[in-house]
Amino acid sequence: MNGTAATFDLIVVGAGIVGASCADAASAEGMRVAIVEPGPIGGGATAAAMGHLVAMDDDPAELALAHYSLRLWEAFVDLKEAEFSRCGTLWVARNDNELAAAGQRIARLGAAGIDARLVDAAALYELEPELVPGLAGGMLVPREAVVYPPRVANHLVQRAQSRGARLYAGRRAQSLQRGGVLLDDGTRLSGPVLVATGCALPALLPMLPMRARKGHLVITDRYPGLIRHQLLELGYADSAHGDADSSVAFNVQPRPTGQILIGSSREFHANDAGVSPSMVQRMLERSFTFVPRLRELQALRIWTGFRPTTPDGRPYLGAVPGAVDQWVAAGHEGLGVTTAPGSAKLMLDLIQGRRAAIDPAPYSPQRMAA
């Protein structure tokens, strides 16, 4: 293979949920696609993620991308591999102030076309009897769902392959070159390149700042019906979008298996993938304050993962500044699973020179070149 160059219409580097979605979308348009992935498909942030499909409303651009994507996710409802479960999201208010703020969020989500409802205390406990007494109420987003991201990524790659896409499994993209990419075994692929390597972005595109934001998750044995909705505290966005070195928030998910997935934690400056006992403790204590019953449940595993985080919290979706035929789709932080399908559509529209369904300007990597 050395020295020879296979030619493609699009070379997707990275087969996480974002890269896999891009490869799938490109192959659906008849493009000749290559996919380069050194590890398991969906083995990075995609594997570590909770797989919660959720619209966050605190940034209009993020909301637009999420809403666009959530509609596209509807195509996966019956896909076995997706393990799609429409449990809805229940945001929990501890006090009247939080409940009042929920009203504003409902208005913003409603304006974007997302059904969200205010829930009073009585209705809250009807929905989730295990919640700690004394909460004020909450906000229910009934159409939101959870999926199992690595299997979706696998499915998307296989679907692309069934349309002729070529998977370079176990191969790392060593460098971007004019008109293509050089792999670690010396293979050269030529054609436009789309880099979707998440936290590993700086290795290929060092001009685009990216930080890894570590998270922990704990999964329990099976307790079917104990928790029915994805539960979050309304203060979640403070943790998710704050810039504190470390934070935790109540974020608990019922898996279709009956298992309960418990998050969430966020840490900058933690590069080691090891489980941090103190972060696990903080995260679990936070979850116990909302659902005391959790204390008694059996935990099976703890794992960590890294969210690819840009300085302004928005992903890079667009052309690489100052380069020709180089594209980037990376930096989705905690929303990569939710926004992967919309990101892929947007990328294909940009690459093909079409008018995109949503305004691409807020995600343009050009903002870092200024």
Added chain:
Amino acid sequence: MREHYDVLVVGAGPAGLAAAQAAASRGARVGLLDAQPRAGGQVWRHDVRLPAPRAARRAIDKLQGVEVLVRHSVVAAEPTALRVETPQDSRLLSFGALVLATGARELLLPFPGWTLPGVTGAGGLQALAKQGWPVAGKRVVIAGSGPLLLAAADTLRKHGAQVLGIFEQASADAVRSFAWQLRQWPARAWQAAGLRLRLAGVPYRFGSFVREAVGDDAVRGVEIETPRGVQHVECDLLAAGYGLVPNTELASLLGCALDDADTHPRVQVDSLLRTSVANVHAAGESCGIGGLAVARIEGAMAGLMAIGDTAAASAWMPQRDRERRFDALLARHFTLDPRLRTLADDQTPVCRCEDVRLGALAGFGDARAAKLATRCGMGACQGRICGAALAELGRFPRGAARPPVFPARLATLAGLATLPSDAYRGS
């Protein structure tokens, strides 16, 4: 709650008991941990009906100056402390030195019908009988490989089971040669002869293995491949075990290097049983399958090393080396027949926790990729059973160990933080 011990020993089997006793003999504060309700480990597991062997009684009853912490399950490891769960609470036990005597578990291999009720491991059924699970009058087929099959048969018979036969996959020549070489270890030879004598009348067949367990809602019979063709045996229980696999999970979480030259990793130790991590020693089956005699000697050595008595530990070295030579003999003569790796078909469950069939794993080259796509190994056994089986089948090596070491209450995990500098105490 944080308690400090000069020496903590994990596992109260023969190795752990010897380690604890040796370490305590010079006045160190020693804690001996075990998840079970009584000391003894697997081989000396307490029997509800029968008296313990003399050696076990001596080792357990004569422990002096050792705090025996039963029903203490190690959940997580930190550089100088272990997070432990008890039925009531969670404790943090810090240590000056640690001895890992975590023993071994049975190797189970998938074959059609292996997940039917009534099918267990050989050591597994032996343990159940000792705990009082009723086997009296039951027709039991024992199958698999290694000397453990005889020990299981002996226990089951003593509990009233009707042992229909012991089916050893190794050839008659291999077992004969093993028995002949056993004379180099007179104590073992004597023990084996005693077992055979007690099992007189129980058919012991060689070159034979169970190819299928049959039955609808429970096992009713087995198809046995023998050198003279397939034999059908009706039975109530099948106890099938293919030897032992070292328990290395805790060592791995502590950062100890594992020796993975063979199919199943073991804890890597030097000639004085030091692991690659300072102040952490390992003894017995976790360092390689060698049996009771090795475990007791290594336990004593590791206990002495843990209190810094290198000279006394070194004195055991010739005896230890001699006993360790048995490992190779055992491994060589009970090498698994390659046909055992082909019994499971695409429909055979391989991960019973998550009901993953072997066919679902086609095309996966490593444990993590397979797990992510199929859930294989994600269940409550944390991949202990399917991981070892898939390694034995030549699919892929086991994935890395992850905390918790065993499933644990969330409340226990919430008590994980230990560093005094960590000021946060919840909201």
